[in-house]
Amino acid sequence: MADTPFIPFTRPSFDQATIDAVGEVLRSGWVTSGPKLAEFESALSDYFGGRPVRCFANGTATMKIALQVAGIGEGDEVITTPISWVATSNVILGVGAKPVFVDIDPITRNLDLAKVAAVVTSKTRAIMPVYLAGLPVNMDELHSLAKQYKLRVIEDAAQAIGSTWKGHKIGSIGDLVSFSFQANKNLSTVEGGCLVFNNLDEAKLAEKLRLQGVTRQGMDGMDVDVLGGKDNLTDVNAVIGLHQLKQLPQFQTKRAELARHYFATLRQEMKTAGLESLNLELPPENFTETNWHMFQVVLPLNQLHVDRAQVMTELKEMGIGTGVHYPAITGFSLYKKLGYQVSATPIAERIGKSILTLPLFPGLTQVNVEFISKSLVAILKKHAK
Incomplete structure (x- = not known):
């Protein structure tokens, strides 16, 4: 790479x-x-x-x-x-x-x-x-x-x-x-x-x-x-x-195009790898309300011998940057000191520990999306229980 x-x-x-x-x-x-x-x-x-x-x-x-x-x-x-x-x-x-x-x-x-x-x-x-x-x-x-x-x-x-x-x-x-x-x-x-x-x-x-x-x-x-x-x-x-406001419509079109390609390639790669039982909890497939600011998956950590940090590290080694948006706020030290408990919102606790943001921006290409999807699925297959 x-x-x-x-x-x-x-x-x-x-x-x-x-x-x-x-x-x-x-x-x-x-x-x-x-x-x-x-x-x-x-x-x-x-x-x-x-x-x-x-x-x-x-x-x-x-x-x-x-x-x-x-x-x-x-x-x-x-x-x-x-x-x-x-x-x-x-x-x-x-x-x-x-x-x-x-x-x-x-x-x-x-x-x-x-x-x-x-x-x-x-x-x-x-x-x-x-x-x-x-x-x-x-x-x-x-x-x-x-x-x-x-x-x-x-x-x-x-x-x-x-x-x-x-x-x-x-x-x-x-x-x-x-x-x-x-x-x-x-x-x-x-x-x-x-x-x-x-x-x-x-x-x-x-x-x-x-x-x-x-x-x-x-x-x-x-x-x-x-x-x-x-x-x-x-x-x-x-x-x-x-200038960005003038370009916003074309940015929107490109983001939606890339998101559609993510859905198609991730599903195909998961099927090819025999990983249909792993649920990546893809985002709602809605192309009329959202602007596709980010494309996020939720890693099925209970079905993997690996944590999110390791998945991110391996993707980075393959030349792919990722993000975490977001860990649950109630898990931060400041909020714990104020008396908040992350366990009080269990769905947020689970999602916050396993959500992963994949690359998505107007300069990305469909070839990039295919490479990212194949790379992620290869890592999941390697670490699947």
Whole structure:
């Protein structure tokens, strides 16, 4: 494999026009938040059906500010999932609230909405679902629950730009919707994110929260009436986002094409290897709602003489990068100290120990997918009980 290029689990796609546009911004002398940011926010608002949009330095800031805009703080509870990047629950702790973890659905690996009602208390103020790998939860059921219990909904749609629910883009409907534009996302600004609002008042509050609480008052005056931070997005990032947004449809088409090839090749390779009894728990085969941000399998560790780390090591030795998205948050030391137990969400515990993210990005080829599939199945066959 020494002369074969390594296949990472993800890689951003930046064309020459994007690179040239970044150079133009750098030469303009205006590199922090300015005209390109305003243009990007306007383009995103159009994309989301005219809803107000504000951009931020990263997708963690978007969730933190969403919680602040919703008025969530000390003593409040927010229902969420244990299978996510830890930022989802960290921001809840960060505003003084308590994350309440609900187990996941074993098929979608998203928050199991059927289990939400059982944990609602008088302190519950919001529900924060995560759209793992871009697949949304049942939006009708989500907002029905929110209405029933008078909860705000903060959608952690970090991975879901381009995904839909019944033909509506995620972000074009709902309450507060948070997206990440980090380097591995379907639309990348290298680092960054955006928040979609219901009204301009909440958007204007978020503007203040992202830049020290400052309100401009004419050419020579300013005021500060809320405690804000430093979470603004720069024009350098924004111009990358403008070009990525134009390319998003073709990125989506390529990702769906590659996902279809994964389904076909993995199933064929498993059959050829006589491993039909090994269930890789492939993701829901849905090509209308998800954006195929990631392609994940769940290793049948109880049928293998090997752990996930060894499978990943052997794939790496073959020139294939993989990822883990995600271990259960409740298993981290910080959360154990706070009294959480990973065993309280057994499905998340099992999935978190065995989920494996395979390479998927627009620059990948079908030949790559075939090589990855054959390599993984060969490793499984070698270690099968």
